[in-house]
Amino acid sequence: MNELTLDAKLAKTPIDRNIYGHFSEHLGRCIYEGYWVGPESSIPNVRGIRSDVVAALRKIKTPVLRWPGGCFADEYHWMDGIGPHEQRPTMVNTHWGGVVENNHFGTHEFMELCDQLGCEPYICGNVGSGSVQEMSQWVEYITFDGKSPMADLRRANGRAEPWPMKYFGVGNENWGCGGRMTPDYYADLYRRYALYARDYGDNHLYRIACGASGDDYLWTEVLMAKAGDSRALRGRQMDGLALHYYTSVKRLPDGSREGSATEFDEAGWIEIIAKGRFIEELVRKHGTIMDKYDPEKKVAMIIDEWGTWYAVEPGTHPRFLYQQNTMRDALVAALSLDIFNNHADRVRMANIAQTVNVLQAMILTRQEKMLLTPTYHVFEMYAAHQDATLVPVDVRSERYTHAGYDVPAISASASVDAAGRLQITLSNANPNQDLATTLFVRGFPATQLRGRVLQAPTMHAHNTFEQPNQVTPQPFTGARRTAEGVELVLPKMSVVALELQ
Numbered sequence: 001m002n003e004l005t006l007d008a009k010l011a012k013t014p015i016d017r018n019i020y021g022h023f024s025e026h027l028g029r030c031i032y033e034g035y036w037v038g039p040e041s042s043i044p045n046v047r048g049i050r051s052d053v054v055a056a057l058r059k060i061k062t063p064v065l066r067w068p069g070g071c072f073a074d075e076y077h078w079m080d081g082i083g084p085h086e087q088r089p090t091m092v093n094t095h096w097g098g099v100v101e102n103n104h105f106g107t108h109e110f111m112e113l114c115d116q117l118g119c120e121p122y123i124c125g126n127v128g129s130g131s132v133q134e135m136s137q138w139v140e141y142i143t144f145d146g147k148s149p150m151a152d153l154r155r156a157n158g159r160a161e162p163w164p165m166k167y168f169g170v171g172n173e174n175w176g177c178g179g180r181m182t183p184d185y186y187a188d189l190y191r192r193y194a195l196y197a198r199d200y201g202d203n204h205l206y207r208i209a210c211g212a213s214g215d216d217y218l219w220t221e222v223l224m225a226k227a228g229d230s231r232a233l234r235g236r237q238m239d240g241l242a243l244h245y246y247t248s249v250k251r252l253p254d255g256s257r258e259g260s261a262t263e264f265d266e267a268g269w270i271e272i273i274a275k276g277r278f279i280e281e282l283v284r285k286h287g288t289i290m291d292k293y294d295p296e297k298k299v300a301m302i303i304d305e306w307g308t309w310y311a312v313e314p315g316t317h318p319r320f321l322y323q324q325n326t327m328r329d330a331l332v333a334a335l336s337l338d339i340f341n342n343h344a345d346r347v348r349m350a351n352i353a354q355t356v357n358v359l360q361a362m363i364l365t366r367q368e369k370m371l372l373t374p375t376y377h378v379f380e381m382y383a384a385h386q387d388a389t390l391v392p393v394d395v396r397s398e399r400y401t402h403a404g405y406d407v408p409a410i411s412a413s414a415s416v417d418a419a420g421r422l423q424i425t426l427s428n429a430n431p432n433q434d435l436a437t438t439l440f441v442r443g444f445p446a447t448q449l450r451g452r453v454l455q456a457p458t459m460h461a462h463n464t465f466e467q468p469n470q471v472t473p474q475p476f477t478g479a480r481r482t483a484e485g486v487e488l489v490l491p492k493m494s495v496v497a498l499e500l501q
């Protein structure tokens with residue numbers, strides 16, 4: 001029996017649009033080739049940034065973009081990425097394959113990309129190998145309007161006005177690639193670095209601290225106790241605490257992952273679904289610790305890296321993390337976004353890794369060609385939740401059991417948008433069975449029902465450069481209005497978006 005119950009009158013918590021955010025790093029072909037082709041390229045571009053990728057990301061209403069890393073962030077020295085391209089020094093991207101980074105994509109190019117996307121920039125500063133001064137000067141360079149050494153340097157590089165910048169990360173994975181720090185040591189550093197990342201004029205930074213890896217609850221406890229408690233600090237210094245969690249089969253000692261993105265059996269399907277669902281436990285448990293120090297939920301949980309991570313596609317660079325994207329990834333995206341929506345009281349941003357050509361990407365490119373992945377289509381179908389008001393849903397779902405795993409088959413979330421429409425997203429992770437489902441809708445007298453579905457005949461279905469439209473959303477005809485709400489048959493391994501008005 002599958003029954004979902006909601007009462008639109010209980011809509012209360014806003015779903016921050018930034019839950020639909022993205023993360024892009026100087027890694028493999030994400031920045032170079034993915035976004036940046038250079039102004040001389042034959043690939044259509046505006047000031048060096050490819051136009052097809054920008055148009056696709058605008059369509060899913062990309063709200064915020066995190067850059068330059070990731071592990072790259074704690075090796076990045078921002079001054080190498082300003083000034084005339086031919087004068088910028090090169091560096092070795094030691095973490096991601098030892099390739100040469102020519103720094104042609106730097107601060108100005110990133111801000112230009114955010115302008116073209118119409119999204120908020122979220123810059124992650126260097127704590128691991130950078131100084132307090134370097135970080136402080138970066139903020140001054142970007143946001144200071146008056147006369148100062150950094151603002152003058154910005155002007156000399158062709159940008160008169162400061163850029164508005166809200167989101168600023170103080171280091172990345174400082175427990176690992178960002179400096180191998182203990183939580184106590186990082187918490188002290190966070191307080192120091194965050195202090196000198198100043199607010200200039202009307203620009204108010206939203207400072208985000210490096211958070212835990214997966215279930216490292218001690219990290220959250222220490223960070224909240226030392227830097228997240230407004231009472232202890234006499235004024236709030238931390239606006240967000242980041243959590244990183246990747247869904248994968250197995251992590252190898254060198255950080256790479258096992259398991260193909262496209263070749264797996266049903267055990268491989270359910271393992272990834274179950275591990276994807278684990279993020280709900282993480283959100284709840286880290287959230288409980290945060291509640292202890294911050295009962296008013298002033299500090300946001302920012303899930304600034306999430307998504308599936310598999311072995312790289314055969315024949316590609318082992319450190320470029322290029323992977324395909326199937327219906328399995330679409331299901332993980334759907335259930336993760338449902339979880340973030342349903343915890344919108346604490347989760348106010350999430351950034352899937354990594355937008356183009358890396359990990360669970362929205363977009364894959366090959367020279368002038370571009371394709372949209374099943375994950376992209378989920379983001380497009382879920383975009384209606386952005387800035388809508390969450391409606392809690394009680395989900396009674398059949399279990400889906402296989403190979404020792406046991407998960408609810410159905411995931412769902414709902415919201416009322418600014419136009420007063422009820423948006424409901426659902427997915428069925430069972431690859432063998434369509435599910436007859438009843439949706440009890442209270443407090444919302446609707447006359448119209450529209451739906452779309454993302455489904456495919458096999459678990460492995462994906463889009464290729466030769467066949468880019470194998471998996472695309474289609475009109476959904478399996479639902480009908482009833483006196484109680486909606487009756488529908490949720491197709492096996494599908495994602496459905498319903499709109500009632």
Ligand code: AHR
Nearest residue numbers: 069070071072172173353
């Ligand atoms: O997204 C790939 C890497 O995963 C990031 O650079 C790092 O922060 C995380 O370990």
